[in-house]
Amino acid sequence: MLAKKTPLLQSFRSLVFRHASHLSRQQYDVIVVGGGHAGTEAAAAAARVGAETLLVTQKKNTIGALSCNPSLGGIGKGQLVKEVDALDGLCGRAGDWAGIHFSILNRSKGPAVWGPRAQLDRQRYREFIQSELLSTPRLTVLEGSVEELLVTEPNPEEPGQHRVKGICLANGNHPISASSVVLTTGTFLSGSLFVGQTTSPGGRIGDAPSSPGLSQTLRERLGLRTGRLRTGTPPRIVKDSVDLSEAQLHPPDSHPTPFSFLNTHTHCKPEEQLPCYLTFTTPGVERVVRESLHLNCHIQQDAKGPRYCPSIESRVLRFPGRRHQVWLEPEGMASDLLYPQGLSMTMPPDVQLRLIREIPAMHRAEIHTPGYGVQYDFVCPTQLSPALQVKSTQGLFLAGQINGTTGYEEAAAQGLWAGVNAARWALSMPLVALSRTESYIGVLIDDLVSRGITEPYRMFTSRAEYRTSLRPDNADLRLTLKGFEEVGCVSSLRYQKAVRVRDKLQEALAALEAIALSSAKWRKKLPGIHMSENKNKILTGMELLEYNDASFEMLASVFPDCLSPYIEFAQRLNIEAVYKSHCDLQKKEIERVQKEENMCLSPDLDYFSLPISLSEEVREILDRVRPSTLGAASRLQGITPAAVINLLHYVKYTGQKERGIHRNQPNQKEQGEEQRCV
């Protein structure tokens, strides 16, 4: 059963989106700008935390749209989906509802790097997200274009420090005020679209870019450093025109695994899942790319594109003479389109057609919508705090591609966290950060705010140092409890479920530890297990599970009395047994890092005048990057151990500890109240 109620099509159709003039109020705690993956998670999270929230989007019916690939999760990204779900976000449940092809990638490589992934039905995904937002208390959705971001003049006592006041809509007479604004502009911030030699303003095909006033405010009023990135999307292919018999069939998992910790199975029945198909490029593809380079202005621009999600043009140029994979993915249960993953391209449409017809299975293929490139502005994310708040502007939060990331999952993760903090800011609660030692979301945000980006940032499992501890299977234990107890973004229903899981797992582990037999006896009971220890060695049930060919199910069949109550957690226990010793070893290192993470450096420190011994070089680095914690500072290149010691002392003995991110609570409260009085 899907634990959350299923969205009713009826209610979707009657979904009431407000117009500006009909808004019941002109003042909100949180305004979220943008209705993509970041925006929807942000709005939902802010409302869950308890803030009166307004979501403003250009077009109501594109809320929750999958602008590019019709899939969710994958290696590294699947972990993010699990974590967003553990924090009661939307995308995991939406994936379970809309998925039409589930598979766990990396199944053979160890549970820490399993990548839960699903192909999605675009329409169903959108419907779920829209219906969720509609049924979220305290959340209002407004269709409109944001003309301007309203901020205060800089405080004379704190030069360069602004505060958010609200937004102005393109055709609204009245400004709408709010304590917090979350910007999730995606590719829309000064977005331009590229097909062949044609360039037009836009954030997505058919959609106008965001207002120029918005990027102007960010750059000129707030003095934020911005850069430009590019990405692209492949043409959509008419399914009937493809000869799928010429491509390799890739079936989904026969037992689909849901993303959400709340779901035991997916909406789509196992046997109703759709397959994907695999085909390959040919030398003809390379020829077409080379012949049409002069007609392709996107590829000649210097804006940076992602190395791991390159257009077909950059793939054949960088690795000539090779065969490249092309995945043909379904776009939906009833869709008559296919998404050719791997064929992102920006050449003129007629050349696109020539190119795809060079590929087996697509010799007679027709293009429904041509591929195109997008270039857009991003804000250098080192200007943000780990709460995703702009350091120089109180109450302004950024999430998603505006921070230089790529991918739905990366956007959703940031959106959720920005929404949480935007609400906490508006409600005068201290802001919160996630550590890279406890979550992929923490890794993502820490990488962004302390290192910045040089290309669109995508999550990989290799970015997480503590990968063996941050597994998809234990995201609920890592985050749901904290999400309820400390953050306030998790419902009590989910919390109670996680508490039960935690307690049961602990009991089960204790039961496993309590079973101890000699190798010889184990061998007698479970002859299938290949044991190398000498026969007198005593092994606990836990140790036995470390063997590759042992499983909790086998043990439960031998010790039904003490183990069978936990059989529902068999898979988690199998994983836990293998990883426990490694994770225990990692704990020490994690504790050390966390200790340093807890030492906050105030964002307004004047590093040049700090009365401590630091070299000019170190001062410059610190001033430029403004790390928010000592941990982040010590990870910076060029920061010496001596500098860390001196900083440490400063932090500890000048009352800076527990400030920075959790800073100035009383002050903040005053500001919050003041804002509400405006």
Add this chain to the structure above:
Amino acid sequence: NKPTQNYIRPCYFLIPSRGTPLSRLLCNCDEVSAGLASADTIFALSSGHGRCGVAVVRVSGPASVTSLRSMAGLTGSLPPPRKALLRSITDPLTREVLDRGLVLWFPAPHSFTGEDSVEFHIHGGPAVITAVLEALGSVPGMRPAEAGEFTRRAFQAGKLGLTEVEGLGDLIHAETEAQRRLALRQMSGELGHLYQDWSNKLKRCLAYVEAFIDFSEDELIEDGVLNQVDRVVCNLQTEMEQHLKDKRKGERLRSGVQVVIAGATNAGKSSLLNSICQRPAAIVSPIAGTTRDVVETALDIGGFPVLLIDTAGLRDSLDVVEREGVRRARERVEQADLTLVVVDCSNLPIDTQQAAAFLQEHLKSVMSTQKQNNCLLVLNKTDLLPEEQRQNLDMELRQVSGLPPACLISCHSNEGLQDFLTALHGNVKTLCGDPLSGAPTLTQARHRTHLQQCAAALAQYQRYRDTDLALAAEGVRSALTSLGRITGRVGAEEILDIIFKDFCIGK
């Protein structure tokens, strides 16, 4: 007129006639790494580097008490806090006495770091320091401290005031600067190339494993990639283990450089021994064949432990006892780190050119050609030569090629003895590595620990290669981290760079 006084003294910790097995020096790798990971007790030489009268080795962390018990023989109650106690410092594994010195016990929180701490005040020779540091490294749960780690801990315990932190910060800066320079110096050499090469190979291995994990499923990363990694990891592991064993310098420091005095009967071998130790350690007489067995004396020469071994004169004898003595003498020569071939120069041909040829022949009769690389020729009894002949001989030996360095001395008049001792010291120093330049006693102990950790981590790769690639990759990653502590940190971005350079990733 006792030229040897300055740098020769009895050696505290060497026990003659007992070889130190090689294996003991190489602590079990697994043990070391497990200890490193599970607990966090650090140690380091806290007094300055270089030769000094007393050296202070500081230990901080929960296992301090273990080190105190196992190395100062305190099985019963602990000494009163902060009171110096004179103890024999022993190796926890072999119970071998390393030195006699003061131990101080600082229970938490009344210590510099606020943790349980122990200080060992030992003799300042590099051999003793190295021995004690290595012994500490073999205590489970102990690892060498990182730069500034004591201070950081002291700081975290709230033990330092502002000025102290500033002073210590500067000190650490100086220290890390020195270490960086030292590392650079070491890195520019052969060793540096080796470590750098390993680091590069490991980086590539990690990148390949990570690429396989993060991309292979729907990308075109061939399975062969992992086989490549298997090969490299296997080779690296073997190379590192060989390297850890191969460099006998550490062992020499520990068990003493074996210096064997060999030569024909009545050349003055025992007199040389006595001259070096400045006491009648061996019986000397004009009768050929006085020394019939091996006589060992432990010495500290310029801070290095030396086991000086006098042997029976080499000659064919009918006497069964003497024949056994000669057999043992030849055996010792083959095992020697350094051989002092003593020749009675009054027996040399008067023509100096013929003398050189004679010496070459003589060497062949004493040892294999290979051994002649680690050899000093000692031409004794120069007091019996006319001054002119002595000078000619000296000149000829400086010019002639194909002979080991030669020293002309007289054990009778002590003539040339100082030059000989300088040469001997130089040789011993080379054999041990020079722990007095920079801070190698520290860095070497560290390098060893890191390399052992690295090799152990590679074993984790092999253990999990087929069952759990995430845990296998963890092995390569921690191997690289360990090696990175010598060659420099490797960040995640660097690994991604390799991935994107070597593989066509894209979807």
